[in-house]
Amino acid sequence: MKKDEFLKEKSDLLNVVIHGDNIAVLNDIKTIYCKKVDCIYIDPPYNNGETYNYYADNASHEAWISQMKATIILLRDFLKDDGSLWISIDDGExxxxxxLCDEIFGRNCFITTIIWQQRNTRENRKAFSNNHEYLLVYSPNPELFKKRRNRLPLTQDVLDRYSNPDNDPRGPWQSITANVQAGHAVPSQFYEIVAPNGKRHNPPHGRCWVYNEERMKREIANGNIWFGSDGNGVPRIKKFISESVKGIVPETLWLSDFAGTNKDAKTHLQKLKVYNKDLFETPKPERLISRVIEIATNEGDLVMDCFLGSGTTSSTAHKMHRRYLCIEENLITCMYVNDRMKKVIEGEKGGISKDVGWRGGGQYEYVEWNH
Ligand SMILES: C[S@@+](CC[C@H](N)C(=O)[O-])C[C@H]1O[C@@H](n2cnc3c(N)ncnc32)[C@H](O)[C@@H]1O
Known part of the structure; x- marks a missing residue:
């Protein structure tokens, strides 16, 4: 498809990869997509001084930052109010x-910095083995973003913490502490708990009970306090798995078993065998992008990436049934993405395919912007 055709169709329902310079393309499509995008993920060149097979990453700091400024100012207007921008970056910039992002969005629009363990092997050549990168997260309206962002499913690790030693008909539960630091306590939190078997319990030194006495008595009467299997244990609160079904709040530390590594990404690309030239050297793993998409969007939502590289965002979004609009300026890289997306539609088994039960299908459109 050509640019004119795309602009005529205003194809905001398509899954699209555009070959072109991101600033030029974003300027051309900004009126169509203004406030329509749910999540933007970008992985720009980090300005680390390297020259890769298909792009150079060695601009001056000033040139790099002004390029990022122009891009992010444009991107901001594509986001819905509850949408979010996620930017991969390393220590250098x-x-x-x-x-820069604080200036563009306003400091109140900063949501968090995620630390991603991008490698889990030691790098011995430098003073420190650098094992992490960052994701900066912004939203035009963080309150609205908080309301829409998805919790993550309970992991087996978390599920294993629940059991049902007293055959409670309400189902599995775990016990959590019933006392808290006394620093901000009110007098009604200091009292003696009398267990059902008559044993008396005082809070440990420097701590108080989490509830006042009246509430604690109610919780004990309702069977919500656990005194150990023999009834003599320190009182603890029963937290039922049924109360956690909404899932877990995402954390800011993303270890490699949660979000994959750069090596996983390269291995995936090698196995895909989509392009017989030199490998694209800086791909992100689909698991990393899938975490972003999982938290920030739902099926059918629109995801954008204007530094697409080898196509990880389009591939991941496609497998997760999100719409996507991606931009990449390098032609060979775009050819690579084209081959990759064909394999995705045919049902390739790498990356997150197993996690999401991917079997293939769907459509994808490649758009030449300048020809
Ligand atoms: C770090 S790579 C992205 C890697 C990608 N996340 C992946 O998983 O493969 C950055 C990409 O941005 C592209 N790029 C750099 N400047 C661009 C621009 N002005 N417009 C569009 N793409 C650009 C480069 O060609 C490169 O492919």
């Missing part, structure tokens, strides 16, 4: 980029 992270702090400059944070200040």
């Amino acid at each position: 992270m702090h400059y980029l944070k200040v």
Whole structure:
């Protein structure tokens, strides 16, 4: 498809990869997509001084930051109010980029910094083995974003913490502490608990009970306090798995078993065998992008990436039944993405395919912007 055709169709329902310079393309499509995008993920060149097979990453700091400024100002207007922008970056430019994003969005629009363990092997050549990168997260309206962001499913790890030693008909539960630090306590939190078997319990030194006495008595009467299997244990609160079905709040530390590694991404690309030239050297793993998409969007939502590279965002979004609009300026890389997306539609088994039960299907459109 050509640019004119795309603009005529205003194809905001399609899954699209555009070959072109992101600033030029974003300028051309901004009126169509203004406030229509649910999640933008970008993985720009980090400005680390390297020259890769298909793009150079060696601009001056000033040139890099002004390019990022122009891009992020444009991107901001594509986001819905409850949408979010996620930017991958490493130590080199992270702090400059944070200040830049604060200026563009406003500091109140900063949501968090995620630390991603991008490698789990040791790098011995430098003073420190650098094992992490960052994701900066912004939203035009963080309150609205908080309401829409998805919790993550309970992991087996979390499920294993629940059991039902007293055959409670309400189902499995885990016990959590019933006392808290006394620093901000009110007098009604200091009292003696009398267990059903008559044993008396005082809070440990420097701590108080989490509930006042009246509430604690009610919780004991309702069977919500656990005194150990023999009834003599320190009182603890029973937290039922049924109360956690909404899932877990995402954390800011993303270890490799949660979000994959750069090596996983390269292995996936090698196995895909989509392009017989040199490998694309800086792909992200689909698991990382899938976490972003899982938290920030629902099926049918629109995801954008204007530094697409080898097509990880389009591939992941496609497998997760999100719409996507992605931009990449390098032609060979775009050819690579084309081959990759064909394999995705045919049902390739790598990356997150197993996690999401991917069997193939769907459509994908490639758009030449300048020809
Ligand atoms: C770090 S790579 C992205 C890797 C990607 N996340 C992946 O998983 O493969 C950055 C990409 O941005 C592209 N790029 C750089 N400047 C661009 C621009 N002005 N417009 C569009 N793409 C650009 C580069 O060609 C490169 O493919």
